Amino acid sequence: MVGFGKAIALAFMKASKRDDLSGSKHIIVVSSISDFDATVAETRYFWSWFIFGSIMAIETRRHLWQSWGFCPRHAWLHAVVECEIWGGRPFATSILYQDLIERAARVVDTGRVCGILAARRLRPQATCLVCDYLAIAKDVSADESNTRRCARVNLRSRVMVLIAQSEPSWRLNSCDLCGGAGKVVCRLHLLAGDGRLDRALAAYLCDLERRLGLLIRSMTWRGPQATPEIQASWVEALGWFAGWSFPLAVVSA
Ligand SMILES: [Zn+2]
Ligand SMILES: [Zn+2]
Numbered sequence: 001m002v003g004f005g006k007a008i009a010l011a012f013m014k015a016s017k018r019d020d021l022s023g024s025k026h027i028i029v030v031s032s033i034s035d036f037d038a039t040v041a042e043t044r045y046f047w048s049w050f051i052f053g054s055i056m057a058i059e060t061r062r063h064l065w066q067s068w069g070f071c072p073r074h075a076w077l078h079a080v081v082e083c084e085i086w087g088g089r090p091f092a093t094s095i096l097y098q099d100l101i102e103r104a105a106r107v108v109d110t111g112r113v114c115g116i117l118a119a120r121r122l123r124p125q126a127t128c129l130v131c132d133y134l135a136i137a138k139d140v141s142a143d144e145s146n147t148r149r150c151a152r153v154n155l156r157s158r159v160m161v162l163i164a165q166s167e168p169s170w171r172l173n174s175c176d177l178c179g180g181a182g183k184v185v186c187r188l189h190l191l192a193g194d195g196r197l198d199r200a201l202a203a204y205l206c207d208l209e210r211r212l213g214l215l216i217r218s219m220t221w222r223g224p225q226a227t228p229e230i231q232a233s234w235v236e237a238l239g240w241f242a243g244w245s246f247p248l249a250v251v252s253a
Helices: 004-017 039-049 058-067 072-086 090-114 116-120 129-136 142-155 157-165 165-172 185-190 200-218 235-240 245-252
Strands: none
Touching: 039 072, 039 129, 058 090, 058 129, 072 090, 072 129, 072 142, 072 157, 090 116, 090 200, 090 235, 116 235, 157 165, 157 200, 157 245, 165 235, 165 245, 185 235, 200 235, 235 245
């Protein structure tokens, strides 16, 4: 069995060799919410990720900047695992995606002048760390604790409530092309050639980054209470980066 640390190192090596990283190819078409069931290996990866505080490592953060976070499936599973078996709420998720939204807002602002070349900067330049790990650690052990955690993750009991409660707010800013009937084209559809990098999108991402900051503060000791618009911000951030398949499947389940 490949150890977690070694697998991460190998994943970095593999990532540097990949050349086809177009994010638009990752638009997920789901038939039911069970398509987002985590495997034991995925659960084990994220459990180790939170235990080791991997996001704090500068090499990991650099990789996440290049890859624009995780692939769509693992962006959502990161949040689900955190909500179900780690902190009970999307705290680390919000910190990571506030960082990425702030960077994306700058790219979009530049793109209003530089057009299609800037749009390409929203494309991942590195592979998803979880996908790379899974390709290497095929023989991950399905021990009892991992199996039990995986079952809890797939109940989605907390994340379903969080997403359903904030639906009136995030629905407005969902991607119509993803089926969300909202007014903001997601990154994946921008990469597929739909939508434009314009002033409205730049302003939306700046405001989303601001709301994520307030959401993070609301989750800290004696932090301010979050309004519905602030509570919806983490769903909107993941929706914009990773497409809307997951929350739409949740509310129609
Ligand atoms: Zn992935
Ligand atoms: Zn979309």
